[in-house]
Amino acid sequence: MALKTEEMILNMGPQHPSTHGVLRLELELEGEIIVGAKPHIGYLHRCFEKHCEAMNYSQVIPYTDRMDYLASMYNEFGYVTAVEKLLGIQVPERVEYIRVIMGEFQRIASHLVAIGTYGLDIGAMTPFLYCFRDREKILSLFEQTCGARLLYNYIWVGGLSHDLHPDFIHQAKEFIKYFRPKIKELNDLLTKNKIFIDRTANVGILPLDLAINYGISGPNLRASGFKWDIRKDDPYSVYHKFDFDIPIGQGAMGTVGDCWDRYYMRVLEMEESLKIIEQAIEQIPEGDVTSAIPKRIKPAVGQVYSRVENPRGELGYFIISDGTVNPFRVKVKGPSFVHLGIMNELLKGYMIADVIAILGSIDIVLGEVDR
């Protein structure tokens, strides 16, 4: 008589340190091999999109902060870009430069969290502390500029809430000088660590055709070997004025598109962001940052889909205006939401211990998944 076997269902989460929020993964196991995974989301759902319909256009900005709370600057940046397209207004160049500087600082801060917590998930405690130490310096810069450390309400439609602090440029230069050697330190500590490579190389390989079909974007798509960055391929703001590279996955430690590649994209992107900030603070023009802020925002009937390159990928806002002061419909296409959709494909065939490595390498923020 044959021994009866059946698959085991294992719940990971909603309370689990490696889910970085409240996410439940329903794993279907055959022994230690994963044969299926079902993500259950919505634990943080507060229907942001419904709230927007009761607000006017500028009141929505603080709500966008609270979606991807590790990249609030960029959420605001994306939203105001969309509203400005809808209104058809031009903002002063100084505003665009400051937005780019803040956005790139935010990208570094967000990637530092991604890298630090990824190390922590895999079992490396020290890089986490180093990353948070450096991120703290960026948050202090933000605090000096607008008074808040995480949720800024800094980038407004047509302008900014404050101009830069007189000491900002100096401190930004100091930070760049300080931070460049720290990337090398991080590489020695984590990136080229034998144990780390063994856990992440050749794990969670994402083939390029699957990635595009699933709408994957940002560092995760580039790790699969596709040179695609909205800052270059569909430029917005003043990104066309800067010279920077788009790193893509090479499969240096294993296969193209594995967890190590996805991790390493973020390290390389931090260096590119530093390059952009350096150029921006050299070129930044003088001007008034509040002169173009409209008194009343009332776009004509119409719709717009506008996207920006958030630290995690393509962040899109689809806004419909019915000619009143409130948006008729705001839909957010968040990269984390899209990336989580591929978990079933990505986890299949790997061991249960790899779930943590794969989930961490995707780098999701649940506040944006659930909106």
Added chain:
Amino acid sequence: MKTTEDIFEILKTNFGESILELISTQPIEKYIRINNFEIDKVCLFLKDNEDLLFDNLMNLSGVDDANGKKTLSANGTQIISGGTLSVFYHIESTKYRHKLVLKTSAEREKPDIASVSKIWRHANWHEREAFDLLGINFLNHPDLRRILMPYDWEAGFPLRKDYENPEFYLGMKVPY
């Protein structure tokens, strides 16, 4: 790189009646309206045709058009009857760099729209979201369940313009 007008002509010769009209009165985005039962065939053509190659679905968004008859119920809440629910598709080609916006509408009382989740796989979750928040029924969808709201939410679809919060959910008071 093709413009919306070029693509509209190509679609018109291939699908005829299913392609309803080209809306170009909007100041920023033009879009093509398509029959709600033929949208999957049109999308498959757009993705596979060698001159078009729309391989990337940027966004899929459900909308309550709120264009039906609006009446007030006895307790002062708004009820919308008739009219349509719509879905917008924003697609692009990573090879040719052209973009396109499609729109399809279905009746509010029977909102059936053909699913495109087999063409672009990540439409799966976006369609689930549109089902969850607007109650649009996607035909031939592999796994049409609620996604953001609780699975046992019975008070309707929050993003509809005539949605009212329930008094209680599982014995818990809802309005705060």
